[in-house]
Amino acid sequence: MALDVTWAVKWLTLSAQAMAEHRVELIELDRAIGDSDHGENMDRGFQAVLDKLAESPPETPGAALKLTAMALMSKVGGAAGPLYGTAFLRAATTLGDAAYIDAAALAAALAAARDGIVARGKAEAGDKTMVDAWTPAVDAAAAAAADGDTLAVLIAAAEAAEAGAVATDPLVARKGRASYLGERSAGHRDPGAASSALILRAAAGAAA
């Protein structure tokens, strides 16, 4: 099944719901190794996305993601704002004006999003950042895309992102504010990886 703008809008709506539901959990993860603002910022950012979607309904999936990028960049702040903003913007650019997205285009858009995060944040896999959720997600999506089923691509990405987020638990942070904790950052999940997993799970939920 090719994905259209209805899927994109549903994805963003489910993402906003996930951020509201998990707001406190993300604040707690960030309190442990950062500065307690991640859940609040993501909730505020995605509420702004919902406002924008209502204000000017997009006509293509790419337009929906571009609007999301702008809203997140202007409302989230912190490191997450520019990182997610860049991710959605790169994905939107890759999709262009296409009305429908097939499995290959979807996998390419997810890869572009990940590359945007890496370029902006200069983080590598293993640094205990959102890259540790996105990289396995992109790899799993690419493998699943061979069968041509978009839902399978999204489920594979979501599951890999969740596993990737869990896998940040024992890591020592080398980027972002958690890096100042050094060894003491081990034993805590990276909040950015956790929110990334929620967003990718929402993408799969919207296609189901």
Added chain:
Amino acid sequence: MKKLINDPRAVVDESVEGFGLAHADLVTVSADPKYVTRKDAPVAGKVGLVSGGGSGHEPLHAGFVGRGMLDAAVPGAVFTSPTPDQIIPATLAVNSGAGVVHIVKNYTGDVLNFETAAEMVQAEGVEVRTVLVNDDVAVEDSLYTAGRRGVGGTVLVEKIAGAAAERGDDLDAVAATGDRVNQNVRTMGVALSACTVPHAGSPSFDLEDNEIEIGIGIHGEPGRHKIAMENADGITSRLLEPILSDLGAASGEKVLLFVNGMGGTPLSELYIVYRRAAQILAERGLSVERSLVGNYITSLEMQGCSISVLRLDDEMTALWDAPVHTPALRWGV
């Protein structure tokens, strides 16, 4: 959580609104997007100075907007960097054609948002230079971290670069002066208690009654280690030691000594710290030519302090002494 607030989500809006009302003679407040400019901005022919960062560090940065210091300040949410849609209009509002210097503390969020904003403003033809402040010696090995944080030294960079801009230095010269201050200042902080971010509602880290956190940033985030509580002289030595070994100032050199409160420590205690710090500097043969003591870059109601030592040359000293008229720092006028 007991705080003098109405709604945790309105803290920054209402605080900035009150700030604007209280200092209407010095500043203009833009509510949406949120930023504060000097009343007479843009000043013809003058390089604009813009700084910003998370709220909760008052009086940094809006308190330093005015003659001889910043032209604009951009407050983010509490402990969260501002966003490009605030930084861009603030930058444009203070650009008189001579270009704008962004003073940015080395925290990932601040760097990314200012970097994005600078790219977009430059695309519109406004020249921007960035002075990155990274004075915190608590961060030992920057190979495995995001690098040293920008903390107390930011106040000194803003004052001295602000004076350089006020006297008419050009864009590159103002940025070079800011960089020079940053290269010559080192800071280290201590937390005696955590603070509570309004929207989080619980303290931002756990500290037992008899514990203190040595080597904090400006959000209480740890740098080196937790230790058992010590007396003021002991803590002062612990803070000053890494500053002096990193700064490498030789006997006979002139310095500025800055003891900064984190928001919840009385001035009397800051002076006790200052006393011991001044004694240690004298023992090392360093001459304290200028000083600053008080709450200038805070972490809400956190107890604790930071010590900054700036190695002075004659030009920096003259720029430090130059008139400044802002809500939180004022002399010579």
